[in-house]
Amino acid sequence: MSWGITTKTKPIIKLISISFNRLSRDDIDSIVLIEQQNSHNPWSKNQLIESILNPANLCYSISMKNKIIGFLMAMRTLDNADILNISINKACQGKGYGNKLLHYLIKELKDRMISQLILEVRASNQAAIDFYLKHGFEEISLRKNYYMNNSKHPNQKEDGIIMRLKF
Numbered sequence: 807m808s809w810g811i812t813t814k815t816k817p818i819i820k821l822i823s824i825s826f827n828r829l830s831r832d833d834i835d836s837i838v839l840i841e842q843q844n845s846h847n848p849w850s851k852n853q854l855i856e857s858i859l860n861p862a863n864l865c866y867s868i869s870m871k872n873k874i875i876g877f878l879m880a881m882r883t884l885d886n887a888d889i890l891n892i893s894i895n896k897a898c899q900g901k902g903y904g905n906k907l908l909h910y911l912i913k914e915l916k917d918r919m920i921s922q923l924i925l926e927v928r929a930s931n932q933a934a935i936d937f938y939l940k941h942g943f944e945e946i947s948l949r950k951n952y953y954m955n956n957s958k959h960p961n962q963k964e965d966g967i968i969m970r971l972k973f
């Protein structure tokens with residue numbers, strides 16, 4: 807005799823393939839699009855290429871099903887690294903991909919004996935500030951009027967907040 811269990815809810819198995827890769831010049835068109843979606847003052851194509859090609863930089867993409875959905879660029883100094891840019895495709899934001907990409911960078915930095923990350927963020931970019939605070943960054947200083955173009959008031963300057971994470 808066999809026993810069967812019937813249920814109205816079926817198990818849902820979600821297989822989402824996420825991968826991380828070193829950015830190359832060939833990725834430029836994908837990341838230009840993401841950069842333009844997300845920034846009031848987007849980096850130009852040339853600035854993005856220069857950053858990818860700079861040997862001091864660690865530049866990674868996060869892809870879902872082989873399509874780039876975000877990127878991160880960091881610059882190595884002696885025993886620090888600075889986040890220069892992090893951006894996730896708008897449609898994919900708030901789903902944990904920025905978190906995965908940041909953790910990937912931290913793993914790569916630990917492998918290189920780097921134990922501190924620094925960044926600068928516009929004072930108006932509350933979503934990014936919340937993202938960094940959630941990951942343990944602390945505010946360490948303020949650069950008054952650092953940005954020429956305020957993202958909300960175009961004729962005013964904007965403060966930059968310096969944040970640091972030790973790991």
Ligand SMILES: CC(C)(COP(=O)(O)OP(=O)(O)OC[C@H]1O[C@@H](n2cnc3c(N)ncnc32)[C@H](O)[C@@H]1OP(=O)(O)O)[C@@H](O)C(=O)NCCC(=O)NCCS
Nearest residue numbers: 844892893894899900901902903904905927933934936937
């Ligand atoms: C900042 C950014 C990289 C975060 O990546 P993400 O994939 O959206 O973030 P995650 O889903 O991994 O992390 C979510 C956390 O970030 C914060 N966050 C992300 N988007 C947010 C939003 N729109 N509003 C408020 N908080 C937000 C929250 O703390 C959130 O935690 P919660 O889900 O528990 O509320 C991404 O939103 C982005 O590309 N923004 C535009 C570019 C940018 O501002 N870059 C930073 C320049 S310094």
